[in-house]
Amino acid sequence: MFSYDGLEKVLKERGIGKSELSEVLGFSSRTIAKIAKGEKLSDRSIERLATYLNKSPKALMREVSDNIILQTLREEKEMRLAGGLYHELQVRMTYNSNHIEGSTLSEDQTRMIFETNTVDVGDGIPVDDVLETVHHFRAIDYVIDHAEEKLTEEMVKELHYIIKHDTKDSLLPWFAVGDYKKRANVVGGRETSKPSEVHEHMKALLEKYNAIENVKVEDIISLHAEFEYVHPFQDGNGRVGRLIALKECLRHKVIPFIIENSKKNFYYRGLTEWRNEKGWLIDTCLDGQDTFIRLLDMLEIPHE
Numbered sequence: 001m002f003s004y005d006g007l008e009k010v011l012k013e014r015g016i017g018k019s020e021l022s023e024v025l026g027f028s029s030r031t032i033a034k035i036a037k038g039e040k041l042s043d044r045s046i047e048r049l050a051t052y053l054n055k056s057p058k059a060l061m062r063e064v065s066d067n068i069i070l071q072t073l074r075e076e077k078e079m080r081l082a083g084g085l086y087h088e089l090q091v092r093m094t095y096n097s098n099h100i101e102g103s104t105l106s107e108d109q110t111r112m113i114f115e116t117n118t119v120d121v122g123d124g125i126p127v128d129d130v131l132e133t134v135h136h137f138r139a140i141d142y143v144i145d146h147a148e149e150k151l152t153e154e155m156v157k158e159l160h161y162i163i164k165h166d167t168k169d170s171l172l173p174w175f176a177v178g179d180y181k182k183r184a185n186v187v188g189g190r191e192t193s194k195p196s197e198v199h200e201h202m203k204a205l206l207e208k209y210n211a212i213e214n215v216k217v218e219d220i221i222s223l224h225a226e227f228e229y230v231h232p233f234q235d236g237n238g239r240v241g242r243l244i245a246l247k248e249c250l251r252h253k254v255i256p257f258i259i260e261n262s263k264k265n266f267y268y269r270g271l272t273e274w275r276n277e278k279g280w281l282i283d284t285c286l287d288g289q290d291t292f293i294r295l296l297d298m299l300e301i302p303h304e
Contacts, residue, residue, distance in 0.1 A: 001038040007060040010053050025052060038064075065148065070250045072301055073144050082115070085299055086144075090114050092258055092295070093246070094136040097239050099261040103129045113137075128167045132239075135163050139243050147250035150210060153202055155247075159240045160233050169235060181234040188272055192231035201230045215252040220245050221285045225274040245285075255296070255303055257288030 011021070018032050025048050034041055041049070041061065050057045065071045069085070076086035095110040104125055105113075113119060113133055139162045146155060161178030164170060170177045180198040193201045209215075209223045224245045231237050242259065249256040259267050263284055270281025296303050 001064050001066065002040050003038060003062050003064045004035050004060065006055070006062065007035065007049070007053075010055060010060065014053075021049075025049065067250065067253045068302060069253075069255070069296070070144070070147055073250070077141065077144055085295065085301060087114070088295055088299075089256075089258075090137050090140055093140065093242075094133055096258060096261045097242050098129070098133060098136060100259065100264050100267070101236075101238050103132065105129050105133055128169075131167055132163060135165070135167075136239065138162050139239075140246070143243055143247040143250070147247055149251075151206055151244065151248060151251075153199070153206065156202070156232070156240065156244065159243050160236055163236050163239055163243075164233075175234050180232050183234065185231065185234065187228070187231055188268070190229075190272065192229065198230060198232045202232055205230060215248065215254070217249070217254045217257075217286070217289065218282060220248045220252070220254060221282055222278075223248065224285075225271055225278075225281055228271050229274070255289050256292050257285045258291050259284065259288045260291060263287060 011017070018035070021027060022029070022032055027045065031041065031045055033039075040063075046057045046061055050060055053060065063074075065074070072084070073086050073089065075081075076084040081087065091107065091111045091114050094114070095105070095107040098105065098110070109120075110133055113130065114137060119130055139159055142159065142162055149155070157178050157180075164175075164177045167177075169175045174182050176182050180202075181195050184194050185192055205223070205226050209219065212219050224241050227241045227244060228237060233240065246256050248254070266280070266284045266287075270284045274281050293303065
């Protein structure tokens with residue numbers, strides 16, 4: 001849904017009625033009704049409105065969600081509110097997700113980068129650890145901004161680009177930042193999709209997932225596991241996969257899960273054995289959901 005409280009404020013301040021607005025801009029009664037119902041206007045209509053009132057489209061219309069977790073994240077992101085859900089999600093998920101993949105930055109160092117945009121990490125910290133931390137913050141922003149959209153291959157590739165661009169891997173001509181892998185790889189001795197198969201496997205995976213009418217947390221966990229079995233990128237699959245899971249939880253009003261670095265061995269076991277025993281990964285992700293619930297309770301954010 002969309003809120004036009006900014007538009008209503010401007011109209012009231014200037015003494016402009018909706019009938020006058022309709023007459024001057026040639027808006028149909030249907031367009032005026034959309035504003036009243038909180039429906040999205042066409043890009044052309046909102047641009048004409050913004051030009052006429054000399055305001056930015058963002059100042060007149062903003063997207064709102066009936067998902068209280070997503071709406072809280074969007075509002076706090078816009079405000080850059082310190083100490084809230086958005087702040088803690090950024091720090092905790094970024095630290096844990098990166099640390100699972102071998103980052104040497106501590107949670108305190110991750111927090112400092114997010115809060116102050118400065119680095120005080122001492123000697124011997126790889127530059128990529130810092131870059132990928134900052135990139136992960138931006139990737140979470142992307143997830144929040146696009147949470148309610150249908151998951152597509154283009155989104156998956158964009159998340160990979162956000163995470164890996166400007167890193168040392170991006171300098172390798174065969175690495176393909178923001179695109180599917182060019183070289184075959186294995187994970188823990190397990191074969192993954194061959195480069196020639198990735199597009200076909202990803203397309204089938206997303207079509208099957210997006211066809212589910214009532215998505216539950218178990219469906220999102222299954223999507224995550226099968227994504228990791230495809231392993232579509234040369235590197236960065238774990239972080240992208242966990243970001244996709246966050247996005248889909250927000251899209252389907254499912255409480256997200258944060259896999260803590262301390263549970264890494266259980267998480268890896270769950271992924272490795274997924275096609276033989278699904279319960280291990282499901283239990284680990286539900287434990288990560290409990291972690292998120294404790295955060296919501298601490299911040300007194302209601303949840304089902």
